[in-house]
Amino acid sequence: MDxxxxxxxxxxxxxxxxxTALLYAAEGCKRIVIADFNTSLLQETKKEIEQSRPGVDVLAVSVDVRSEASVQKMVDQAIERFARIDYCANVAGIIRFGxxxxxxxxxxxxxxxxxxxGTFLCAKAEINAMLQQEPLRNSHSEFEARGAIVNVSSQAGLMxxxxxxxxxxxxHGVVGLSKSDGVKFAQxxxxxxxxCPGTIETPILGDLPQGEIxxxxxxxRTREIALGRIGRPDEVAQCIIFLTSGRSSFVTGTTLAVHGGLRNT
Ligand SMILES: NC(=O)c1ccc[n+]([C@@H]2O[C@H](COP(=O)([O-])OP(=O)(O)OC[C@H]3O[C@@H](n4cnc5c(N)ncnc54)[C@H](O)[C@@H]3O)[C@@H](O)[C@H]2O)c1
Incomplete structure (x- = not known):
């Protein structure tokens, strides 16, 4: 992809x-900022991209998305290193049961x-940086793009x-924020x-109840999924990448469910 x-x-x-970060590199993106508050695991992601995709410049940034100052620093560091940000995936999230x-x-x-x-703070800093930059042309669309953002909600954002x-x-709040910003900044x-991912095999599932329950x-959950299995992280990453690429140039202010088809909806 371009x-x-x-x-x-x-x-x-x-x-x-x-x-998502690995897929951007695999799809030819040469400048990637990766951010998280788990800095040791973040270094593993950086190493993996650099080893598998030589020539990709990866900036790893420690961020706590709950903090406005930390999020602004993340975006400032990205701009300082690469002069712009074009494709933003706001993925950080946690779950609590009860x-x-x-x-x-x-x-x-x-x-x-x-x-x-956290998603609001990231979107705010990213949009303000994007508003300052010249739009880019890409081979997938005749229309220039100043930037594209994907916020990761959940099937829990739909029901x-x-x-x-x-x-x-x-x-649900993340869906509302995305719809609002999508309409506002299209101009x-x-x-x-x-x-809106469904059940995806990642460590976050470890936060759900253990044992028999x-x-x-x-x-x-698996019985509810029409495709009969839980999803893989790269299947969500493909959708995030599509929504930030020029291939989705007429898509904004909406949601894409990535849940394998739910039988009860
Ligand atoms: N896995 C699923 O089934 C599923 C389903 C629907 C939505 N989601 C959403 O997808 C996103 C990614 O989740 P995942 O499944 O990859 O889980 P994960 O636990 O593997 O990854 C979440 C990442 O967010 C980071 N993070 C948490 N709090 C942070 C903070 N304050 N600042 C910076 N980073 C922070 C964690 O360190 C971790 O690396 C989340 O928003 C989650 O709600 C996941």
């Missing part, structure tokens, strides 16, 4: 973010801070789940969309 510009991926130390009657307020706050506040109220609320050549829930 990725002459600069990619920025948060949550790039693990799971979907890591797969219905509203038992969920500790601290868990609600943590989920809100990372998933919704309720009684055992994940904070997560569901935060991911400036900036597209914003959300992807966990097994039972995993089996229930």
């Amino acid at each position: 990725f002459q510009g600069v990619a920025l991926v948060t949550g790039a130390a693990s799971g979907i973010g890591r797969a 219905d509203t009657s038992v969920l500790p307020l601290s868990d609600f706050d943590d989920v809100y801070q990372v998933n919704l506040r 309720g789940n009684g055992n994940l109220p904070a997560y569901v609320a935060s991911k 400036h050549g900036i597209r914003v969309n959300a992807v 966990g097994k039972q829930r995993a089996a229930e």
